[in-house]
Amino acid sequence: MTYLAKPKLLSADAPKNALGYTRRDYEGAISTLCAGCGHDSISASIVQACFDLDIEPHKVAKLSGIGCSSKTPDYFLGNSHGFNSVHGRMPSVLTGAALANRNLLYLGVSGDGDSASIGIGQFAHAMRRGVNMTYIVENNGVYGLTKGQFSATADKGSKSKKGVLNSDSPIDLAALALQLGATYVARSFSGDKEQLVPLIKGALRHNGPALIDVLSPCVTFNNHSGSTRSYDYVRQHNEAVNRVEVILPRDPIETSYPPGSLRRIVQHDGSILHLRKLDVDYDPSDRIGAINHLQERHALGEIVTGLLYVDSSAQDMHSHLNTVEKPLNQLGDAYLCPGSKALEALNALLR
């Protein structure tokens, strides 16, 4: 991001959300990534999504690992709680934080090196355990901070900047998340904010593990011809299955789409996902179908984007583990010994 000193004072008519915050209140420090980096667009999308959803900044914990992507929590939500952990272990740290305190909104930001190589074990287990989090992978197919080695998501046959062809098969984190039980799985492109912002909003309002695999070109090491993660390549091969709009319970519902082209999904918290179908046959509630679709289209060289799968009745790790908000020893006598009448009623139930 080019260094531009931001004015300290905003004009009085800068738009404010329901909490009275401006977008600036959700921004972070100046990015130190390369100018044109896809990650900066993702940071901006996160800012937009949190602004739109009226999220209280202090209720957000943003966690990351190591790598270019994992530096970005410094560049958004400057008023939220941040945690840069070690390489690949963000999901474990986040899982612990979520078990200790369920009342925060957990946002995990990672990259393809961080999540698909060194941290793939942690990634897999956060998905299968159902950790209630938004997991954003900023996927560019290379290690940027160590200057351009292939990562595990690089396509077989993709060419490096030095001209080497990648000989290994790629890991598809979205397909993996589907297989592992994630309940909200999307793929997007950093260059398509109109698609990305609603996907992030939907994920933030989702109750369970929400993965968004965002293709985010590396302008310095992976934006050349022959790369399958360049801006040009992703634009040319992007096949979106749908467009999402997130409607909060407070919002009026206005739709003007022809019948049959729209699908309405109500999430656990009452938010509504409006899915405008671009591929009429695609069914985002069919986990197996989604996996098949991803594999089939990948074989054709296409990059499938959009909301790939959502389970509107998803439950998170706390319900899987049957944990309680308050442990027994903090419930107090009055609650624990409700008196003889309550006992009578209980006994009556069992007779």
Next chain:
Amino acid sequence: MTAFEQTSEAVLENSVQRESVADPSLAPRGEAAASRPVEELDSVVIRFVGDSGDGMQLTGSEFSKAVAKAGHGFATHPDYPSEIRAPTGTLFGVSGYQIQYGSRQVFTSGDAPDALVAMNPAALKTNLADVKHGGIIIANTGAFADTNLAKAGYTSNPLEDGSLDGYRLFKIDISALTAAALRDSGLSKKEVGRCKNYFALGLMLCLYGRPIEDEIADIYEKFAKKPEFADANVNALRAGFAYADAAEIFAATYQVREAAAKPGIYRSITGNHAAALGFVAASESAGVGLFLGSYPITPATDILHELSGLKHFNVTTYQAEDEIAGICSTIGAAYGGALGLTTTSGPGMALKTEAMGLAVMLELPLVIVNVQRGGPSTGLPTKIEQSDLLQAIYGRNGECPIPVIAARSPADCFDCAIEAFRIAVKYMTPVILLTDGGIANAAEPWRIPDVASLPKVEVSYRTDPEGFQPYARDENLARAWVRPGTPGMEHRVGGLEKDFLTGNISHDPLNHQRMVEVRAAKVAGTAQDIPPITVEGPAFGDLLVIGWGSTYGTIAQAREKAEAEGRSVAHVHLRHLNPLPPDLGELLGRYKTVLVPELNMGQLSKLLRERYLCDVVPLNKVQGKPFKVSEIHDRILELS
């Protein structure tokens, strides 16, 4: 032709035959400058500083190459931020490259620059304090506009407000002069802007009396696929050179006296590159293929890059999915009979810990390189520190001894790489080689050795099943190296404690004690090969300075200076850190005081106190920067 010679010629375009000054192209420049006085110097320190995107690393390393070709001794220190491309004009985005070169051996990149080339205000601000008083400052006035001044936190322009009166300031609009030189190049404004580092290089080459012909040839080679950039860079270089030559602002040019170096073929080399070549040399000497399993990590990744370009020497490189896979694949390769190597830096070392214990249990030869950086945790990835010594020696569960050696300079990484494998295969043990971010990226001249003179790495696999016991030992307490697939010698290895002879799993209490003791005795026994300690300075006296690793040059220079001032001070620099040299204990007793400078909180000091029950005076620095000669010199004067 051996591997190593071939590499030197094929890969190292900048090697140079150093005989005398007979080659006219190496002589000082011709007529144009003759009218101007030439100031002769013994040594000079130059620092190039600018934005991360200004190409200062390139300018610095190209200048070093020119100096190397002239046969000077030199040492460099690249200092760059951990961002790939930090925002322009910011203080934290400043990238620098310092070189000291001279007529004699040069030990360090120098304390204080004699000349600073500052491409923008942020670079000037962050580096001015280091510049020698009265030194030269060449400032690119084109970048000293209000916005850049503000980003650097200047309220007034330091080039105009008199704050640089104590220096010899040269205000040159490098941006505009480059643009003027390239106005017909057809390149965009942005592309033209990228050429200004070559203008600066041309200017400095002229000022310091170096020809530009070799550099021009290099540019055409480097940009062979993009001729328009090659032409532009050459034009910028020529323009810079011509500007310095013609402009009357420079009263004199500077000429560093020729070095009287040992004849031979020299090249400039960084520590990571030298290590890579050393490992290939070890592999060639042993006649056994080299396997590198590694995960990218700053500042160690370059060893992986270098070795991946040397596959034709039976080198296999494997970019593992994580640090643990890096070392485990290496253990597998050693099991299979290859020279196993894994490279990393501090945090990766922590992850490899359990597998290092496995390698100790298996008694298989492999080498683990830790290019140390500032810690703990992610710490300072691009900065220098020596704080992983105790981790290397002690940092594993169980009684888990591993030999540890450390390289003292970029070129020494070559010798240490061979030494590491020599110990590993002779004693059937993992060996840790410590270097650091300072020597890994810094360059110095290196006299390409005669391959016949290199130490031998001898490997023999056991194939005779007669009387074979998997854990029977030779006179060095090493067990036999048996490649799987050898008939009649099938056996099992693993991390569980094993029987003293058969290697079968054993929980027998006395057997465990015996195995712990024999593994310790084996590693302690590697000390028998350590040559007698070389002492620089008096054999007895007031003060002994003991160092290890990349502090060598700084300590050596500080000692020489103090000795010239009449002080009794000796210097010992340790390569072998575990076990320590057998004659070290006796040596410590010959001096009244022992000073131990380290870029950590006193890890070798702790070790010396523990091993020899003698007190030492620590001198510690943990700022992500090397010692200055003056810091050690001052302490020597206080103690001697």
